[in-house]
Amino acid sequence: MEKKNVMINYTHRQAGHCESGATSNLMNFYGVEMSEQMAFGIGTGIYFSYLPFLKLMFAPMMSFRNFPNTVFHRTMKYLEIDATVIKKFNDPKESMDALDRNLDKGIPTGCQVGVFNLTFFPPEYRMHYNMHNLVVFGREDNIYHISDTVMETPHILTYDDLLRVRWAKGAFAPKGKMYWINNVKKDIDFKTGVNKGIAKSVYEMIKVPFWLVGIKGIRVMAKDIKKWPKKHGNEKASFYLGQILRMAEDFGTGGAGFRYIFGAFLKESGEKYNHDGLLEASDMMGKTANKWREFTYIGARNCKNRSKPEEDYGMLGDMLREIANMEEKVYQRIDKITLS
């Protein structure tokens, strides 16, 4: 079958977080003004989980972001927009054909990919990480045009490369997952979306009855950090600490684990609907995020001098505990808020 060349007029804007960036760009393509932080907040991108029994890259696994595709899916659900998510394909070829059909119709399509074989990515980031998102918006012969919101400019990938990253193996394998917006209605009710997004975020951060998720997870991690040097030795303890920092620093926002974006979301919705409580909470969140960044700076000093730690791990644990307390107050503050 002859493939004709397609080029969709899609605006690429850089963002701090891959999935919320992709969601907001897709919404802008359909003529709805939506900033990145709005998509992040409504789609409840904020999250924390600590799973020490699972190992990712030889160190305990933790996540500062929600599971793949939650942001897009929830944004669409809460704003009641007609969108399609195909969770998995059985056959790689079929997934690429579906993508081609979408491009022929002129629909920019988002895909979940693995980072390890992504050719345009900076080599220092190519680790096994299967939760990355990008948007395909054009095709010329065998070359696909990609908008990756983490990068500054759009990039290109060949057919084989795109197929390989869409079928990356391992934990959270994408299996060719793709998503797109069908059509957008005229009057979108952002207020309800914000309400639902805040309620869900608060639930996930402080109300989940499981001790490794949310604020409770941060507290468990703070307790564990203190034990690491004795249990594993200084060398390994600093590698584990590095893992925390890598996950927090991992792309954009610079070491606060997406807390800045959530704060910006609270600020924007507070200004939009003139709500003092949200503005107050956004100020608290900004300070928490600054504290996270300070934690990264101090922790990195330990990683630099591996065998002789400059800072005491007990101090780092206490700091993390303080951060957890600060963050908990933010969620308790916005818990009761309902915009009317």
Add this chain to the structure above:
Amino acid sequence: MEQTSNPVYTDQRMGQSRELFYYYDQDGRYVKKVGFHGEPTRVILQQAWDTFAERSEAARQKVLAGKASPIVYYMEKIFADPMNLAMMAGIPIWKVKLHLRPAFFKRLSERTLQKYAQAFNITVEQLKKVE
């Protein structure tokens, strides 16, 4: 894998990619700025790559001494552990753990070797020897 497994940052700016950062300033505003990553990121990334390089070198020595099968070396080279490898190759984890020993590796069928080779993105001939 053509690129070296340990990218050394000759440039202080750590590669050429600029990213978007959020800041919260004194006046209570959220500011977005495009810029390069700072010193902490470089330190922690360098630490990770150093550790991976050390592990893969240790694995290579082990394989050359005949104490482990080549799978160990290639597994460390793509920073996987047995569980990841089991998921990538589609082989049960207890079998993967057995195949890490030379004696069991020798008895592997062509089909299983093919599965491993596909997971590592190399040919079967490459998989059989480590230089």
